[in-house]
Amino acid sequence: MKIRVENPKNSKKTMMLCGFVLEDSDKVLGLEKVDAKIISSLKQSIKDMGGMFGKIVFIPSEGKTSRMLLAGLGKKENFTNDTIRFVSGKIAQKARELKLREFSIIVPPSSIVEPISAVSQIVEGCKMSLYKFEKYKSKKENIIPDLTILVSKSEKISKMIKTSDIISDGVLFTKDIANLPPNDCTPTTLANVSKILSKKNRMKCSIISKKELEKKGFGGIVAVGQGSKNEPKLIILEHRMGSRNEKPIVLVGKAVTFDTGGISLKPGEKMDEMKFDKCGGCTVIGIMKAVSELKLPINIVGIIPSVENMPGGESYRPGDIIKLYSGKTAEILNTDAEGRIILSDALSFGEKQYSPKAIIDFATLTGACIIALGTNVAGIISNDEKLTQKIKESSKRTTEEIWELPLNNDYMDMIKSDVADMKNVGIGRAAGTITAAAFLRNAIKDTPWVHIDIAGVAWTQVATKDKPYNPKGATGFGVRLILDYLQNI
Structure with a gap:
């Protein structure tokens, strides 16, 4: 999608002019700056559609455009940081349905929403809503129209469009690799993707393969990956644009390219969805892509332990x-609790190797998180209140929702083993998300750490809220969240 900005007064003819309408309002927000001639002819159409949230209506126009679209924003008091993103996505999908080459969206006035925020949401909503995973289709059907944003030009607006474009591309890149089928995405595939990305974006990429993993004591990654002919990999991406002495932030992502459960075999129903067990690692790769393209002046290290969990x-x-x-030992009670084992190795390595100022991990870790929070909110568990608060603030801005769960010594006690330092599952089904995090907590000494369980939100499931920018498949959850956090450090 090509994106350009035009001053509303100087806007050129467009194939579809799109404007927002508040509920119970009698005007299109900002239209008077674009084409005052057609305002009076729209009153009945505006009244009929009522400005209901997400509702879109076409009307004939005699102004600069061959067609016009009205998009309802609902009541102003119900606005969130997702309102315009959501509705813009619906607009973009309608433009694609009509097979248009381009369309224009009028940015609402500052009395309604801050223009920088509106522009960001429009770009993200349109780009992400036009995503389709068609790599394996013989006939490609996706049509991507270009977008013109009608707003008063400024350096800040131009910068935000570029930033939002890069962030959206990071999300789409994450979706592309997360949606890959297991026969076409092994740990080696992810390693190769990372190598190509690092060369293109001037990051350092290191790949630790099985023999070296064994030699260096990565007992967890080796154990989980040893049942598959596709050997495990530890992928490390480094973005170094901060000062030389600045401690990095380490991002760790679970990338089980396919999870059968191993010897503790999963039921066959929906096992195909276990191609999404790599989504945590894909999120980290997508973030690293965007970080490098944004040229953020900080030091970031992405660590992706990647395995295939197979019986054999x-x-x-x-x-x-x-x-x-x-150096700690773990008793294995269930081989389907494998994510915490490979993450444990990666977390310990990240802390020891890089002495980071913070560690954030992402993992499709527990079905218990879906039971607790559903499929629209991720779980977050931490050892540091300040770090948690910053990520919560980013969650409010990006509307990638998270909910904090506790982690105290009682939960730590639930994973103590009689024969080893710990066991890889807790007591029965109780607090499954938290006991998994307790296992991870054992891997870290004293670095501020946040664990984000994305099992319910990493791909669209039965109860996932319908959003135009989350079409069926991987969602890329976490990319926008953490990029916001990193930009606001």
Whole structure:
């Protein structure tokens, strides 16, 4: 999608002029700056559509445009930071349905919404809503029309359009690799994707393969990955644009390219969705892409432990005791609780190798998180209130919703083992999301750390809220959230 900005008064003819309408309002927001001649002819159409949230209506026009679209924003008092993003997505999808080459959206006046925020939401909503995963289709059907944003030009507006464009591309890149099928996306595939990305975006990329993982003591990653012919990899991406002495922020993402559950085999129903068990790692790769393209003046390290969890003669077993990178031992009671094992190695490595000022991990870790929070809110567990608060603030701005769960010594006690330092599952089904995080907490000494469980939000599921910018498949959840956090440090 090509995006350009035009001053409303100087706007050229467009194939579809799109404007927003508040509920129970009698005018199109900002239209008077574009084409005052057609305002009177719209009154009945505006009254009929009522400005209801998400409702769109076409009307004939005699002004500069061959067609016009009215899009309802609902009541002003119900506005969120997602309102314009959501409605802009519906506009973009209608433009595609009509097979238009381009369309224009009028930015509402500052009395309604801050223009910088509106522009950001319009770009993100339009770009993300036009996404389709068509890599394996013989006939490509997706049509991407260009977008013109009608707003008074300024350096801040231009910068925000560029920033939002890059962030949206980061989300779409994340979706592209997360949607790859398991036969076409192994740990080696993710490693190769990262290598190509690093060369293009001037990041350092290191890949640690199985023999070196064994030699360096990554007992968790090796154990989980040893049942598959597709060898495990530890992928490391480094963006170094901060000062030389500045400690980095480390991002860690679980990337199980396919999860059968191993010896503790999952039920067959919906096992195909386990291609999405790599979404945490894909999120980190997408963030690193955007960070490098935004040229953020900070130091960021992305660490992606990647395995395929398969049953077989070489698989690790319930009853095994493995030694993790931290030096601690773990009793394996369920091989389907594998994400915490590979993340544990990666977290310990990240802390020891980089002495970071903060660690944030992403993982499709527990079905228990879906039971607790559903499929529209991610779980967050932390050892640091200040770091948690900053990410909560980013959550409010981006509307990628999170909810904090507790982690105290009682939960830590639930994963103590009689025969090892800890066990990889808690007591029964109680507090499954928290006991998984407790296992991860054991991997970290004293670095501020946040764990984000994205099991319910990483891809669209039965109860996922219908949003135009989240078409079926991977959602890219977490990319916008953490990029906002990083930009506001």
